[in-house]
Amino acid sequence: MKTKDMSAIAFMAAMLASNPSIVRAQDANADNVLLVKIAHVTPLSNRYMRDIAQESINAAALAVADLNARGLMANGKKLRFQSIDMDDAASAATAVEVAQRICKGSFAGVVGHLNSGTTIKAAPYYEQCAIPHITVAATNPVITASGHKTSYRLVGHDADLGQLLGFVATSDSKTRRIAVLHDRTFYGELIATNFMKGVTRSGGQILWSDSIAEYAPGPTTVVQRLKDTGVELLFYGGMDGVAGKFLKEMAYQKVDNVALMGGDGICSDQLPTLAGSAEAASAVLCGEGGAPVERMPKGAAFAARYHSEFQKLVKTYAAQTYDAFMALAAAMELANSIDPSGYQEFLGKVTFDGISGQIAFDAKGDLSNPVFTVFKYQEGKKVVKQLYHLSDIR
Structure with missing residues (x-):
């Protein structure tokens, strides 16, 4: 598990201060709030992919802040989302270790992994413990062709x-x-x-x-x-x-x-x-x-917001990461449950206009009409x- 950098922490603190709905969710009686932990797996410690990973982590912070501001409900309780950053180092062996830790934890879903090799190795473990995972970057067709009901993807494959x-x-x-x-x-x-x-x-x-x-x-x-x-x-x-x-x-x-x-x-x-x-x-x-962020339907506004918050340009998978968190949350809302085995089937019914384009999955877990x-x-x-x-x- 990795700790967020100071810019992300500062951003989240600002969001807490400026969004009363988040503060209320935190201050409410614990019985009225459901904590929704999403494991966010990136190769942060891999020197060749560090910037890509950090961009994804930043986007996750934006998504979680927005979800908490919306005050989503499930089973009569308010949902409070949390992104837990985990590092697979772009290593297949490490990805397996991370997946095993996630399966033993109280996670509602997974956004990751970024590489095809790590995603392929981790996917069977998520299937075994019935936790949906969405990769935003892995393009090997095997990921969704293997028959794992918990595997989803937000990018067209090779x-x-x-x-x-x-x-x-x-x-x-x-x-x-x-x-x-x-x-x-x-x-x-x-x-x-x-x-x-x-x-x-x-x-x-x-x-x-x-x-x-x-x-x-x-x-x-x-x-x-x-x-x-x-x-x-x-x-x-x-x-x-x-x-x-x-x-x-x-x-x-x-x-x-x-x-x-x-x-x-x-x-x-x-x-x-x-x-x-x-x-x-x-x-x-x-x-x-995929498409460059400036050619995405809602990309220009998202890129401007991202730059304002982090003083960096969107270069890779920030929009897809944001959409992945939103897709998991949408399925939970449809299912009225944060139980992974309970909402997983509802991912196939999710449809919305995301930052990166139309989000809807086919029977395999691929985008219905990728760009x-x-x-x-x-x-x-x-x-x-x-x-x-x-x-x-x-």
């Missing part, structure tokens, strides 16, 4: 992203000469395979597909093959480091008629640097689950090209 990108690749030309390459990882093969499904469903054709070791010594052979076979678009299922090598080699060999496409693995701010130039990166289209963003690179900057909903390709 398989749907791959198929959507296949639709995008063929939207302007069914005869485009497309090649597919992946890095032999689970993620790379998964998104590449689903990209090919999307191309085929959209009436396009794949010229060739292959795999290459994630840390291949050089892209020269691949780029030569692109030239020899007249490829117009290469889809790469992998990460930005190797994608950057491809782009560098394409520029070196003066291959300026081949577009590079990929999923969130290549869709990084540093891709132009890895590619060697902004011009080289201009050949890229890439996709991610995806396709980006391009202009003058070395990653910018939005277009937003899509999954319904656009159904």
